[in-house]
Amino acid sequence: MINAISYACMGVGIVFWFWGTWPLVGHRSVLYKLHSLSVADTLGSMLIVVGLLLKIPREWPLLVLAILSLAIWNTVLGYVLAYCSSSRK
Amino acid sequence: MVDSYVYIITALLPLTAAMVVLQGNPYHALIIRGILGAVAALVYAVLGAADVALTEALVGTMLAITLYAVAVRSSLVVRLGVLQAVESQGFQAWVEGCRTVFSKHYMRLELVNYLNDEDLRQALNDKEVHAIYLPQHHTTEAVQDQALIRIPRLYEIMQAELTSPKTTLTCVTVADATEVKV
Amino acid sequence: MTIVLIAMILALAIPIYEACQDEDVWQKMLAFSSIASKTSIMILVISVLRNDWMIGVVGVLILSVGNAALMLMAHIIKRISD
Structure with a gap:
């Protein structure tokens, strides 16, 4: 049961990855790509780590740290990249 | 496995x-x-x-x-020595042309101001700058402004890609300093 | 589990291709940030797959520290393009 849920989490996470990464290929603006990348990519990564957490619950401190740093860093990084790329004159 | x-x-x-x-x-x-x-x-x-x-x-x-x-x-930068007093239209256009040419080669242009002609030439001799721009003040219109460049490769690039009839480019060789300045 | 990993490699190939063909600096930075987080998640998955927690610790460390390089670089590139 738990095994199935963890595989489902990872599968959905990878679908999110593709969803977030696919817009990178087109000729859209940087901010559009940044939006899809930061939302879908971070969600996908977090889902994959949750899937791993269900698979091996005994190493939870490490995986929880991974989830937290993913959430915080990717948000901050999104802001920094948007600020740096749009303040050109 | x-x-x-x-x-x-x-x-x-x-x-x-x-x-x-x-x-x-x-x-x-x-x-x-x-x-x-x-x-x-x-x-x-x-x-x-x-x-x-x-x-x-x-x-x-x-x-x-x-x-x-x-x-x-910090390494891909060209330092150009100029006189503080120069404000002419032709000079600005020339500097803009230089910037475009250098940016094709991923270099930046940095202007360094000097007070008078001797300081400018001294700076080139001391290798403080890579090139200097010498305007010709009290002469007839026919005399062209001059740019002295001490790096041969830089001279080749500017000679090939810079199209400015107003300014002559000259490549000069600067002898190595025999004593180390403090 | 191996299928999951191969799907992840395919997802990793998209930003690599993007970094190869796009000429804008910021698009390349986006591809870089995407690759950085994807590789560290892949390291975590591999550590679970092999039950090797030495690799897992390294994956988490890269995930939490490696992004600082991206921020430093974003600021330096911004200073350059000004």
């Missing part, structure tokens, strides 16, 4: 390395060097060398890229 995904992941390493080597623009090459660092850390982790992966991520990606960015930024 090597799994099939190990081969695919390992194949990414020469791919990204080739991308770094084939990249012409130094700043783009720096970013791709970061990508190479990330992929290399992944490959080392897959092959079981956790300590090497950690070192590659921290030193190879973080420290090396930061140091290289500073080095590239």
Whole structure:
């Protein structure tokens, strides 16, 4: 049961990855790509780590740290990249 | 008993390395060097060398890229010595032309101000600047402004790509300083 | 589990291709940030697959520290393009 849920989490996470990464290929603006990348990519990564957490619950401190740093860093990084790329004159 | 995904992941390493080597623009090459660092850390982790992966991520990606960015930024710069008093229209246009030509070669132009003619020539002799711009003040219209350049490669680039009939370019050789200045 | 990993490698190939073909610096930076987080998640998955927690610790460390390089670089590139 738990095994199935963890595989489902990872599968959905990878679908999110593709969803977030696919817009990178087109000729859209940087901010559009940044939006899809930061939302879908971070969600996908977090889902994959949750899937791993269900698979091996005994190493939870490490995986929880991974989830937290993913959430915080990717948000901050999104802001920094948007600020740096749009303040050109 | 090597799994099939190990081969695919390992194949990414020469791919990204080739991308770094084939990249012409130094700043783009720096970013791709970061990508190479990330992929290399992944490959080392897959092959079981956790300590090497950690070192590659921290030193190879973080420290090396930061140091290289500073080095590239401070080395790809042309210092042009000018007189403070020069404000003419022709000079501004010439400087703009220089900027466009240099940016094609990923270089920046930096203007250094000097008070008078002797200081300007002295700076070129002391290798404080790479080139100087000498305006001709009290002469007839026919006399052209002059730019002295002490680096042959820079002279070749400017001679080939800069189209300004108002300014003559001259390549000069500056002897090496015999004593070290403090 | 191996299928999951191969799907992840395919997802990793998209930003690599993007970094190869796009000429804008910021698009390359986006591809770099995407690759950086993807590779560290892949390291975590591999550590679970092999039940090797030495690799897992390294993956988490890269995930939490490696992004600092990206921020430093974003600021340096911004200073350059000004």
